[in-house]
Amino acid sequence: MENLEENKRYGDADLAEFKAIILSKLETSREEFNKLQKQLQNPNENGIENTSNQYMTMEDGASTFEKENMNQLAARLKKFINNLEAALVRIENKTYGVCRVSGKLIPKERLKAVPHTTLSMDAKLNQYK
Numbered sequence: 001m002e003n004l005e006e007n008k009r010y011g012d013a014d015l016a017e018f019k020a021i022i023l024s025k026l027e028t029s030r031e032e033f034n035k036l037q038k039q040l041q042n043p044n045e046n047g048i049e050n051t052s053n054q055y056m057t058m059e060d061g062a063s064t065f066e067k068e069n070m071n072q073l074a075a076r077l078k079k080f081i082n083n084l085e086a087a088l089v090r091i092e093n094k095t096y097g098v099c100r101v102s103g104k105l106i107p108k109e110r111l112k113a114v115p116h117t118t119l120s121m122d123a124k125l126n127q128y129k
Helices: 002-008 012-041 053-092 108-113 121-126
Strands: none
Touching: 012 053, 012 108
8 A cells, every 4th residue: 555655656755855956946046036137127237338339339239138138037037936936835735746647756867857847758748749
């Protein structure tokens, strides 16, 4: 009976290991997100306002492009943070590591590489068929 239960979910020791991985990634991601937010709020910290007028048009275009890239990166980081936080909820609920399509356990190697995943590789690959 206990063996069957183990096949349905990861044990507490495994969940604790995954939680540590997620918390580490979450801390790093939040720091990066906060840095990006500060850069987006203070665009003139790089000294662009002091450049000569002949380069201003090029600077404006480069500045706009850079800001767009930073906004996209911030949006991706925010989504990643949200996914990591959702993974922590699944750990607390003891449903972490279970494929939402097949109901089978996702291999540890995949969870270590992509700790916020909710799909096994088979389910992920079938998603694109």
